[in-house]
Amino acid sequence: MFFSRVGVVQIAGTLLLAAAQARSSEESEVKTVRCDEAVLLRVSDPAPKQGSIGIVEVRSETPLLSVDGIFAGEELLFWHDADARVFQALLGVDLYESPGAASLRARAVRESGGAADCLLELRITDGAFPIQRLDVAPEYVELSPEDRARSQRDAAELDRVFSATTRERLWQGGFLAPVTGYEPSGSFGKRRVFNGRPRSPHSGEDFSAPAGAPVLATARGRVVLAKGLFFLGTTVILDHGFGLYSFYGHLSSLGVETGTFVESGARLGAVGATGRVTGAHLHWGVRLGDARVNPVDLLALAR
Numbered sequence: 217m218f219f220s221r222v223g224v225v226q227i228a229g230t231l232l233l234a235a236a237q238a239r240s241s242e243e244s245e246v247k248t249v250r251c252d253e254a255v256l257l258r259v260s261d262p263a264p265k266q267g268s269i270g271i272v273e274v275r276s277e278t279p280l281l282s283v284d285g286i287f288a289g290e291e292l293l294f295w296h297d298a299d300a301r302v303f304q305a306l307l308g309v310d311l312y313e314s315p316g317a318a319s320l321r322a323r324a325v326r327e328s329g330g331a332a333d334c335l336l337e338l339r340i341t342d343g344a345f346p347i348q349r350l351d352v353a354p355e356y357v358e359l360s361p362e363d364r365a366r367s368q369r370d371a372a373e374l375d376r377v378f379s380a381t382t383r384e385r386l387w388q389g390g391f392l393a394p395v396t397g398y399e400p401s402g403s404f405g406k407r408r409v410f411n412g413r414p415r416s417p418h419s420g421e422d423f424s425a426p427a428g429a430p431v432l433a434t435a436r437g438r439v440v441l442a443k444g445l446f447f448l449g450t451t452v453i454l455d456h457g458f459g460l461y462s463f464y465g466h467l468s469s470l471g472v473e474t475g476t477f478v479e480s481g482a483r484l485g486a487v488g489a490t491g492r493v494t495g496a497h498l499h500w501g502v503r504l505g506d507a508r509v510n511p512v513d514l515l516a517l518a519r
Contacts, residue, residue, distance in 0.1 A: 246258055246259065246260060246262075247259050247261075247262035247336060247338070249334060249335070249336045251274075251322070251324065251332040251333060251334035252332040254276055254277040254278060254332070255274065255275070255276045255277075255324050255332040255334070256274070256275045256276075257272070257273075257274055257320075257322055257334035257336055258272070258273045258274075258275065259271070259272050259273075259307065259320060259336060259338065260272075260307075262338055262339065263338065263339045263340070263341050264307070264309045264338060264340060264341070265309065265340075265341050265342070265343045266309055266310070266311055266312070266313055266315065266340065266341070266342060266343035266345075266405070267309060267310070267311040267343050267345075267404060267405050267508065267509050267510045268308075268309050268343075268509065268510060268513055269306060269307065269308050269309075269502075269504060269509045269510065269513035269514060269517075270306075270307040270309075270513075271304060271305070271306060271307065271517075272285065272287075272292060272294075272304065272305045272306075272307050272320065272322070273302065273303070273304050274294065274302070274303045274304075274322055274324050274334070275301060275302050276301045276302075276324060276326070276332075277301065278301065278326055278327070278328060279300035279301055279326070279327045279328075280296070280300055280301060280303060280324050280325060280326055280327065281300075281325045281326060281327045282294070282303075282324075282325045283303040283305075283322055283323065283324045283325070284322065284323050285305060285320065285321060285322035285323070286320075286321050286322075287307055287318065287319070287320045287321075287338075288309070288313060288318045288319075288340075290308075290505050290506060290507065291505070292305040292306075292307065292320075292322070293305055293306075293381075293383065293385075293458040293459060294322075295385045295458070300327070303324070306458070306460065306504055307320070308504030308505060308507030308509045309340055309507060309509065310506065310507040310508055310509070311343070311405055311419055311507075311508040311509070312508075313340055313507070314340070315339075315340050315341055315342045316339070316340060317337060317338070317339055317340075318337075318338050318339070318340050319335065319336075319337055319338075320334075320335070320336045320337075320338055321333070321334065321335055321336075322334040343405050345404075345405035363446060366446045367446045367447060370445045370446050370447070370448075373441075374441075374445075374453075377440050377441055377453060377461070378461060378503050378506075380440075380455075381458070381459045381505070382438075382455055382457045382458070382459075383457075383458070384457045384458070385456075385457045385458050386435075386436050386437050386438065386455070386456050386457035386458075387435035387436050387437060387456040387457065387460065387480070388435075388436055388480075389435075389480070390435075390517055391434045391435050391480075391514040391515055391517055392432060392433075392434050392435070392480055392481055392515075393423075393432075393434070393515060394423065394431050394432050394433075394434055394462075394464055394484075394498060394500045395423045395425045395429055395430070395431060395432065395487065395498055396430075396432070397425075398423045398424060398425045398429075399423075400421045400422070400423055400500075400512050401421065401422040401423065401424060401497075402421075403420075403421060403422045404419070404420060404421045404510045404511070404512065405419075405510070419501055419508040420463075420465070420499045420500055420501030420502075420511065421499075421500050421501070421510065421511050421512055422497050422498065422499055422500075423487075423497060423498040423500065424497050425487045425496075425497065425498055426487065426496060427468055427486070427487055427488055427489060427496040428468065428486050428487060428488075429486060429487040429498075430483050430486060430487075431452075431464050431467060431483070431484045431485050431486060431487060431498055432481050432482065432483060432484065433454060433462075433478045433479070433480055433481060433482045433484055434454075434462050434480070434500075434511070434514060435454075435456050435462070435480045435514075436456065436477075436478070436479050436480050437454035437455050437456040437457070437462070437477070437478060438454065438455045438475070438476070438477050438478075439452060439453070439454060439472045439473065439474050439475060439476050439477075439478060439484075440453050440454070440455045440461075440474065441453040441463075441474060442470050442472055442473055442474045443474070444490065444491075445465070445491065446491065446492075447491050447492045448463075448465035448466065448491050448492075448499060449465055449466040449467065449488065449489075449490025449491025449492075449493065450465075450466070450467040450468065450469070450470060450485065450488060450490045450491075451463060451464065451465045451466075451467065451491075452464045452467065452470065452472060452484045452485060454478065454484075459503075459504055459505040460502070460503070460504050461502065461503040461504075462500070462501070462502050462511065462514075463500070463501045463502075463503075464484055464485070464498060464499070464500055465491060465498070465499035465500075465501070466487070466488055466489060466490050466491050466493050466496075466497060466498065466499050467484075467485040467486060467487065467488045467490065467498075468485070468486045468487065468488025468489070468490065468496075469485050469486045469488070470484070470485045471483045471484055471485045471486075472484050472485070502514060
């Protein structure tokens with residue numbers, strides 16, 4: 217059975233998927249389509265919310281050579297472990313993705329020759345994100361020409377980082393919380409108003425850990441950025457492969473350098489209050505391709 221009704225899913229013997237938020241019984245059931253007489257396509261949530269991460273699985277009665285896929289115009293990158301009859305991919309729904317119908321297509325190529333084409337219609341649902349009002353230092357709202365230019369350079373650098381896709385899965389097993397002993401605040405997706413002025417939604421999750429608390433790598437990956445940014449302050453970004461990135465902002469110190477490879481749980485730095493903040497905390501974000509997604513969803517993926 218691909219998914220159980222208690223929110224814990226056995227996927228190919230390697231991943232467990234638990235629902236990140238309570239959903240109706242209709243929404244929480246796995247959706248499956250038959251591509252042909254020997255190949256099935258399954259998705260963890262037929263009605264994914266804006267900003268969510270799910271799992272797609274293609275299962276065949278005979279070994280597969282490869283699986284390619286596309287969802288809402290974005291490429292899906294599939295992998296398999298020991299069993300070449302089961303391929304999986306992460307599916308990300310961008311924070312800004314319009315609610316409504318979205319097509320998921322996949323093509324499974326058999327080792328013995330021939331291919332099966334799959335089509336599954338999903339329904340993207342509204343994230344229903346609340347408004348968050350914050351007071352910060354005025355210079356982080358009304359930017360000077362110098363600060364505006366710096367923030368634009370930062371944005372261009374981040375775009376370059378996230379636009380590169382390592383076509384290799386670097387992470388293994390499940391994902392860890394970036395700080396231990398502290399719960400996420402539930403701030404992902406909130407429509408932020410700084411000093412009375414509306415700004416872009418919050419694309420990460422905050423942890424109200426004290427200054428100096430260790431910040432840990434959520435999974436194996438390569439450090440692609442470790443430096444100070446105007447809004448995010450001292451920041452580390454990890455490339456986990458297959459278009460999956462995690463980033464850690466407002467740090468007080470760095471424990472890694474750009475270009476190094478880190479294992480899951482490695483110390484990246486310490487919680488701080490650098491950049492645009494109201495106090496010490498960790499800003500933890502995740503990108504999957506072009507999709508800005510809720511990093512807490514990764515914590516539902518376990519070995």
